[in-house]
Amino acid sequence: MDFLDMFLNIGFWAATIRMATPLIFGTLGELICERAGVLNLGIEGIMTTGAMVAWMWVYQGGDLWSAVLVAMIFGMLFGLLHSWFSVYMGLSQHVTGIGITMLSMALSYYSFRMLLPGVTTPPKIEPFENYAVPLLSDIPVLGEAMFNQSPLTYLAFILVGVVAYILYRTPAGLAVRMVGENPMAVEVQGIDVYRVRTAAVMLGSGLMAIGGAFLTISVFDAFYFDMVNGRGWICVALVIFASWRPGKALLGAVLFAAFDAIQIRVQQSSSTLIPYQFYLMMPYVFSILALIIMSRKAAYPKALLVPFRRGQR
Amino acid sequence: MLLEPRQHTPLWMTISAPIIAVAIVLILSGGLIAWAGAPLLDSYIALIVGAFGSKFAIAETLVRATPLILTGLAAAVAFRAKLWNIGGEGQLYAGALAVTYFGTGLIELPSFLMIPFLFFVGAVAGGLLLLFPALLKTKLKVDEVVTTLLLNFVVLLFANYLLFGPWKDPMAMGWPQGAPVIEQGILENLVAKTRLHAGLIFSVLAAVCMWLVMSKTKWGLEIRAVGHNQDAAKFAGIPINKTIIRTALISGGLAACAGVTEVAGTKEYLTLDISPGFGYTGIAVAMLAGLNPLGVILAALFFAGIYNGADSMSRAMNVSNYIADVITAGSLLMVMLAVMLTRMRIRLKG
Numbered sequence: 037m038d039f040l041d042m043f044l045n046i047g048f049w050a051a052t053i054r055m056a057t058p059l060i061f062g063t064l065g066e067l068i069c070e071r072a073g074v075l076n077l078g079i080e081g082i083m084t085t086g087a088m089v090a091w092m093w094v095y096q097g098g099d100l101w102s103a104v105l106v107a108m109i110f111g112m113l114f115g116l117l118h119s120w121f122s123v124y125m126g127l128s129q130h131v132t133g134i135g136i137t138m139l140s141m142a143l144s145y146y147s148f149r150m151l152l153p154g155v156t157t158p159p160k161i162e163p164f165e166n167y168a169v170p171l172l173s174d175i176p177v178l179g180e181a182m183f184n185q186s187p188l189t190y191l192a193f194i195l196v197g198v199v200a201y202i203l204y205r206t207p208a209g210l211a212v213r214m215v216g217e218n219p220m221a222v223e224v225q226g227i228d229v230y231r232v233r234t235a236a237v238m239l240g241s242g243l244m245a246i247g248g249a250f251l252t253i254s255v256f257d258a259f260y261f262d263m264v265n266g267r268g269w270i271c272v273a274l275v276i277f278a279s280w281r282p283g284k285a286l287l288g289a290v291l292f293a294a295f296d297a298i299q300i301r302v303q304q305s306s307s308t309l310i311p312y313q314f315y316l317m318m319p320y321v322f323s324i325l326a327l328i329i330m331s332r333k334a335a336y337p338k339a340l341l342v343p344f345r346r347g348q349r
Numbered sequence: 350m351l352l353e354p355r356q357h358t359p360l361w362m363t364i365s366a367p368i369i370a371v372a373i374v375l376i377l378s379g380g381l382i383a384w385a386g387a388p389l390l391d392s393y394i395a396l397i398v399g400a401f402g403s404k405f406a407i408a409e410t411l412v413r414a415t416p417l418i419l420t421g422l423a424a425a426v427a428f429r430a431k432l433w434n435i436g437g438e439g440q441l442y443a444g445a446l447a448v449t450y451f452g453t454g455l456i457e458l459p460s461f462l463m464i465p466f467l468f469f470v471g472a473v474a475g476g477l478l479l480l481f482p483a484l485l486k487t488k489l490k491v492d493e494v495v496t497t498l499l500l501n502f503v504v505l506l507f508a509n510y511l512l513f514g515p516w517k518d519p520m521a522m523g524w525p526q527g528a529p530v531i532e533q534g535i536l537e538n539l540v541a542k543t544r545l546h547a548g549l550i551f552s553v554l555a556a557v558c559m560w561l562v563m564s565k566t567k568w569g570l571e572i573r574a575v576g577h578n579q580d581a582a583k584f585a586g587i588p589i590n591k592t593i594i595r596t597a598l599i600s601g602g603l604a605a606c607a608g609v610t611e612v613a614g615t616k617e618y619l620t621l622d623i624s625p626g627f628g629y630t631g632i633a634v635a636m637l638a639g640l641n642p643l644g645v646i647l648a649a650l651f652f653a654g655i656y657n658g659a660d661s662m663s664r665a666m667n668v669s670n671y672i673a674d675v676i677t678a679g680s681l682l683m684v685m686l687a688v689m690l691t692r693m694r695i696r697l698k699g
Contacts, residue, residue: 121682126352134632135681136682138677139682145669276495311510324499327496328485
């Protein structure tokens with residue numbers, strides 16, 4: 037396999053951008069939650085729910101954009117559940133998050149089986165078509181890789197800017213960052229810590245669900261069990277890699293996707309040398325390495341994992 | 350809304366809280382069963398009969414409870430020290446891999462040595478697997494939740510590689526499975542014509558041992574102290590990092606023993622589906638048990654019963670057996686809430 041060839045290949049870059057998309061949604065969503073001081077380990081399950089619900093919506097005759105909205109609403113509902121347990125009740129965010137993942141995944145699979153009993157080969161839907169941005173898509177190489185993508189991919193990239201703007205330039209963003217750093221100080225300002233955290237977790241979970249929806253209504257045209265396949269956990273690692281910054285989250289997601297795209301191509305060309313399982317391991321090993329490298333300068337939001345109780349220190 | 354600590358918790362409340370929580374979950378899941386169009390009462394009866402209704406059903410439930418007791422113990426011990434070990438699944442497979450490596454002909458010992466040896470190498474493999482994230486936690490402050498989780502995928506892929514590659518049993522007619530465990534390494538059958546094996550006795554003994562360790566020894570005290578309040582533990586002269594490492598070795602070892610019982614007892618050879626998520630269900634088991642090692646036995650029996658019962662209910666009533674996962678996850682969340690409410694009182698005006 038000639039690496040130079042691969043890096044000059046438009047298909048490679050297009051695949052990288054495509055594979056980065058669900059990770060961008062998930063990582064941004066997790067980042068918003070954690071910035072508000074709430075670790076959301078429900079992400080893997082919420083992405084699964086988003087994937088299932090969006091697909092089912094389209095399969096039952098709904099249109100694609102309303103499917104995105106429906107996925108987001110379901111994600112937000114699980115976000116509400118998570119914040120009720122972890123924010124209002126102050127339960128361990130680790131364990132409630134795992135519980136949310138288990139519950140949302142089980143409910144999605146159960147509902148899928150219920151709505152489509154006895155189906156062996158997953159039926160298909162008509163997914164989002166790529167949209168070539170006029171003019172920009174005419175740029176050689178870059179244009180074709182970047183600007184001939186699913187509309188959801190553009191949405192993901194735009195959201196990075198929007199989330200960064202909201203977090204750093206608006207009072208709401210300041211409130212979110214403050215409740216993640218020093219909830220007592222926010223409370224003194226007369227802002228309801230519980231509500232800010234709940235809103236952040238709901239919004240973040242909504243984005244995660246869109247990331248899952250991207251898989252079923254943009255990349256694949258069917259819903260498979262286990263199709264999220266650990267992407268949610270990768271997003272949790274990417275947030276730390278990104279030091280809780282949206283711009284770096286984008287960078288991390290694209291780097292990671294590039295790595296994944298390389299892995300697939302190398303695997304196809306020289307599968308006889310190294311068994312394919314080792315290539316599949318790489319994303320996870322890479323995540324762990326990223327965590328180790330970034331741990332030195334990890335600046336956790338100071339109130340992350342700390343339940344806030346009014347009138348208590 | 351405000352939460353304030355209760356002055357004291359009445360005993361009846363401590364006992365009834367998890368029971369009420371589970372009852373609420375069962376009522377709520379009734380909605381899903383009704384959605385499937387199955388009659389509720391008959392469905393629940395089918396579930397109970399499928400779990401405990403015959404000698405065969407009871408044996409199958411005990412078979413399923415065996416690894417759940419061990420993964421539940423693994424989570425309970427680690428969570429006591431606030432070491433969030435979510436890697437039970439990976440550690441289970443590490444134990445299973447160790448058994449397949451040592452137990453399929455590499456070493457031959459008489460039974461009374463071979464079986465303890467297999468548990469030992471399994472536990473070492475699982476302990477070492479959790480040692481790595483524990484070291485990252487103590488030395489570099491890398492969050493162990495993510496690392497233990499990611500390692501689950503790595504270990505499973507590694508097992509996948511071995512079973513499709515060098516460890517594939519040529520006698521298995523193309524199925525990806527390991528060579529059979531040699532006769533001396535097989536856990537003895539307890540009841541004829543059932544799959545019940547001596548792994549159950551091992552796991553119950555492990556639960557009793559862990560209960561003794563956690564409640565009666567200095568080790569247990571240190572583990573609980575570190576989990577309760579690290580600053581206070583440090584002030585009292587407890588070596589925090591050493592305690593966390595020690596907890597990791599015990600926890601990883603226990604989860605790995607679940608892999609040992611499945612390979613050397615239930616299946617008698619390694620496949621990639623020896624665990625339908627025992628590592629993750631162990632978390633729910635531990636929470637339902639209130640992190641109490643003896644409670645883990647009961648909680649594991651409950652979840653094993655739910656899984657087996659749901660299987661037979663789904664066959665009889667045409668309800669998807671994912672209902673069992675819904676009940677498990679719902680119980681995990683509701684029991685956490687119920688236990689918290691026994692310690693805290695909700696004040697609506699605040």
